[in-house]
Amino acid sequence: MQAIFDDYVAAAGLTTDLVNTAPGVWHGEDQLPDDAAVAAFVGAYGLTGEDDLAGVHELRDRLRAVLDLRDPEAIERSASVLVARGLGSVGLEPDERGRLQWIARPGADASLVDRLALVGGIGVLGALRALGPERFRDCASDTCSGVFIDTSRPGRRRYCMPDLCGNRANVAAYRARQKASGGIS
Numbered sequence: 624m625q626a627i628f629d630d631y632v633a634a635a636g637l638t639t640d641l642v643n644t645a646p647g648v649w650h651g652e653d654q655l656p657d658d659a660a661v662a663a664f665v666g667a668y669g670l671t672g673e674d675d676l677a678g679v680h681e682l683r684d685r686l687r688a689v690l691d692l693r694d695p696e697a698i699e700r701s702a703s704v705l706v707a708r709g710l711g712s713v714g715l716e717p718d719e720r721g722r723l724q725w726i727a728r729p730g731a732d733a734s735l736v737d738r739l740a741l742v743g744g745i746g747v748l749g750a751l752r753a754l755g756p757e758r759f760r761d762c763a764s765d766t767c768s769g770v771f772i773d774t775s776r777p778g779r780r781r782y783c784m785p786d787l788c789g790n791r792a793n794v795a796a797y798r799a800r801q802k803a804s805g806g807i808s
């Protein structure tokens with residue numbers, strides 16, 4: 624499956640999801656604690672590869688650092704280094720409307736971590752060029768240290784994990800309203 628290398632929105636989604644598995648976002652509890660967890664995570668994106676837990680964790684830290692940069696030139700520099708790490712070839716292929724599009728492919732000997740670096744670079748560069756640096760943001764939840772790349776069309780995403788952080792914030796706001804109005808607690 625090559626789709627993840629051809630779709631910066633999907634690649635940015637993987638990047639956001641990977642960064643937010645870090646223990647720092649989960650009060651110390653790593654969401655990728657072992658090889659099986661990594662295999663399940665990358666498998667959901669159609670990727671497989673050899674076990675390299677330390678390498679995945681290290682890349683995750685680097686991607687987090689890139690998402691924290693917020694300066695477009697610095698983001699571009701760092702993302703280009705990530706792309707170079709996994710890139711095997713660049714070519715031109717027609718898209719579904721017959722227009723030629725640049726495509727990036729990982730090297731035949733690129734490790735899983737190298738390919739993840741390429742995906743991260745594609746996601747970050749694509750979002751930066753197509754949407755702008757203001758799409759790299761902190762989670763709006765007070766209790767969350769996650770970050771995300773907002774690739775939504777309106778660009779109003781607020782949470783790193785909308786199902787989780789968004790709900791948590793809604794529940795907190797609801798409780799606060801109940802308390803303020805003297806309702807049931």
Ligand SMILES: [Zn+2]
Binds near residue numbers: 762763767783788
């Ligand atoms: Zn969050």
